[in-house]
Amino acid sequence: MSPQLVGALFIALGETLVMVVASSFFAALLGLPLGLLLTATAPGHLLPHPAAHRVLGVIVNATRSIPFIILLVSIIPLTRWVVGSSIGTAAAIVPLSLSAAPFVARLYEEALRGVDPATIEATRSFGASRWQIVTRVLVPEAVPGLVTATTVMVVSLVGASAMAGAIGGGGLGDLGIRYGYQRFQPAVMAAVVLVLIVLVNGVQWLGERLARHLSRHTRP
Known part of the structure; x- marks a missing residue:
């Protein structure tokens, strides 16, 4: 590979990191409240409401079932309204965030449901409010699982960002398509892969180590 292509590879890596980090942040910001609502409104939990739980579940599942490429194209007007453009790294963050949020919400729900109900009941018996139970018991006890769920989300976003890059989002996907495929430079494609x-293995390794560390500190 020429020095110019090596430089382009580093630029593309930077764009991919921006897409993944930003979309992970916004997806977690949307997904955690959704996960909490799905957990709290489940039968027998803090705020049981079967109807609301079913409606939320249908919405989350419906959004999750939309293929990313279709979601990316279908929300172009929203993307333009948010960032002023439908192409580029900033534009790719919008569909990436919206596609990952319901996915990670379900993962967060599973982590939150893993908290021992006896711990919640013991806290409630001391007169703690629902908000105190959520902030002081439910979320802190579920932190290792939440970290694992976030790791899974970030790994999936790395692949989705490559897909977004292939259709105008920039990043490694764009570089691989433009040089590796369209210009028949297999070395570039191999470098991108x-x-x-x-990147995926680094994220997975870091997430697993962090989850194990937090699990040791939250374990009684």
Whole structure:
């Protein structure tokens, strides 16, 4: 690979990191409240409301079932309204965030449901409010699971960002398509794939170590 292509690879990696980090942040910001609502409104939990739980579940499942490429195209007007453009790294963050939010909400729900009900009941018996139970018991006890769920989301967003890049979002996907495929430079494609593999494994390794560390600190 020429020095120009090596430089382009580093630029593309930076764009991918921006897409993944920003969309992970916004997806978690949307997904955690959704996960909390799905958990709290479930039968027998803090705020049981079967109808609301079913409606939320249908909305989350319906959004999750939309293929990313279709979601990306269908919300172009929203993307233009939010960032002023439908192409580029900033524009890709909008569909990436919206596609990951319901996915991670379900993962967060599973982590939150894993909290021992006896711990919640013991806190409630001391007169704690629902908000105190959520902020002081439910979320802190579920932190290792929440970190694991976030790791899974980030890994999936790395792949989705490559897809977004292939259709105008920039990043490694765009570089691989433009140079590796369209200009018949297999070395570029191989380099892009290698960087993506290293990136995914690095995220997975970091997430697992952090989850284990937090699990030791939250374990009684």
